[in-house]
Amino acid sequence: VLGEKFSSVFKKLRGYGKLTEKNIEEAVRDVRLALLEADVNVGVVKSFLEKVKDRALGEVVFQNLNPQSQFLKIVHEELVAVLGGAEKTLILEGKPPHVLLLVGLQGCGKTTTAAKLANYFKKKGRHPYLVPADVARPAAIDQLSTLAQKIGVPCWPTKTEDNPVEIAGQAVDFASRELNDIVLVDTAGRLHIDDELMAELGRLKKKFGNSRTLFVADAMTGQEAVKVARAFHDLLKLDGVILTKQDGDAKGGAALSIQSVAGCPIYFTGMGEGIDALEPFSPERLVSRLLD
Amino acid sequence: LFGPGREVRELIPEIEEKLLSADVGVATTQMLVDALQTASPKTGQEAYGFLKGKVEEILTSTEKIPPNPPLKKGGEGGFPKVIFFVGINGVGKTTTIGKLAHRLKSEGKKVMLVAADTFRAAARDQLGIWAERSQAEFVGGSDNADPASVVFDGCSAAKARKCDVALIDTAGRLQTKTHLMEELKKMVRAASKAAGRLPAVGRLPGAGRPPDEILLILDATTGQNGLNQARVFLDAVPLTGLVLTKYDGTAKGGILVSIVRETGLPLRYVGVGEKIEDLKPFSAHEFVSSLFA
Ligand SMILES: Nc1nc2c(ncn2[C@@H]2O[C@H](COP(=O)(O)OP(=O)(O)OP(=O)(O)O)[C@@H](O)[C@H]2O)c(=O)[nH]1
């Protein structure tokens, strides 16, 4: 009898047995609110929670946890996994030149990021070349060439009357003859619903046998991140994502929304206006902020 | 969605999804849904009408605040009306200035553009091009010059050249950067000093007349962080209004509902494109229709 009494006490101490719909109900609600307040897209939150509940239900609760905190632990792990797990390195090996196209909405940080990337590669002993292919925005060429000069990276002398696709082609030919192995093409910001400008990106991509399209996105983008990323991805097949302005206090839920449709790694994150403010994207760090 | 004969109660999840997808945010969506349940309309049609009315009420409750003060020819006491454009990086401050300059020019005003973003590469040149396009006067400082001194010189030059308005471009700044918010306060004080409205002792406007308008520029694609932006900028400087840019995209700008509800700031203009004429006065009715579309 004493043995039974002890074993029931132990059962209580050992916790609640398994995770059930009932005992994680409140935690699921809290997570949903946290993700929505962090700007994760409504649809993405829904499918993520379904997937996480599928994994969680029936799991045995660990000794030192209660169902709610066990569920939160699982959510944390799943979010990190969805965002790529560990930091991903952008590896550019093989026959040069490696052409990187920076694309995205207006004002997200493409021009600044192009310079930051050039600086990053230069510091690694590579030979980057910058191409201003934004002939629409006032002083955009000026902006990139000023930054290029600052970091000592060569930059194509684009003129506003040039055609972006032509100019990129000429610049890449020139750069490869000059033995620059990485060419970064800065493009004009554009709306995902602007068919003409999206088609221009398609032509730009077609210009090169082998290129990478990097989607630059503002960390504080809201619900629309899914629609935007999907439009860019459907047309161009994105090879990577760079999340900017993460030095602010936006939770960055857009990262999850973008990942859900683009399925390519988030390589870097912009952490300031300075040219050195580029860091490898850390899923762990973003998830901690997301659930904070 | 709001067809007749649908139980209002069963519409709630769809309504929530619609509002959340428009960046209205959790708290404001909850507030609207609670209000809807209290009002308990009989039909979907009534529910729709109720919600639109509620949001429109929030957005128009501030329209009674006139632009302060109203733009007279030559500003007040011979000093040009001063309008600051502030906000985080990349939202469209510089472009909005170009558009507003064009609009004011077409109203017969003499406009001065002041390039007080002395930090970012080619910022001064970018505004210089807008000055050419809108046929406005232009004052810029040297690279990395003290922004407050550019504001002072710009406003003084606007007065000397008998301008009606001076539009001040500022560097983008994340609201979390305290030293940059301090810099902004200094710039605002400099405008007041130029107008001789404040003792030169560093006190925030409230005494003499501050810049006539300080507009916070917000990007329509911004999520919940927009509310933080508004809170912190308002805490730092006496904002007088909001401008929503990039409304020509697909984002609904729902965060605006929370911002207006909390700050009472009026929405002055909406940016609907990248060309000089792409600026419209804000219409609460149109905004609400699009929100529920
Ligand atoms: N704080 C912060 N600011 C950034 C970051 N990346 C870019 N910016 C700033 O964001 C603003 C916009 O950057 P741009 O590089 O001009 O953006 P863009 O995408 O090229 O803009 P468009 O060409 O007009 O579409 C500038 O003020 C940059 O300094 C970042 O990681 N952190």
Ligand SMILES: Nc1nc2c(ncn2[C@@H]2O[C@H](COP(=O)(O)OP(=O)(O)OP(=O)(O)O)[C@@H](O)[C@H]2O)c(=O)[nH]1
């Ligand atoms: N589609 C669209 N683009 C806009 C709108 N307003 C501005 N833009 C674009 O957004 C980008 C950034 O505009 P800027 O005026 O440089 O923004 P900013 O706030 O001055 O940027 P920083 O000074 O770097 O902080 C440019 O490519 C503009 O053409 C708008 O209403 N619609």
Ligand SMILES: [Mg+2]
């Ligand atoms: Mg650019």
Ligand SMILES: [Mg+2]
């Ligand atoms: Mg600017």
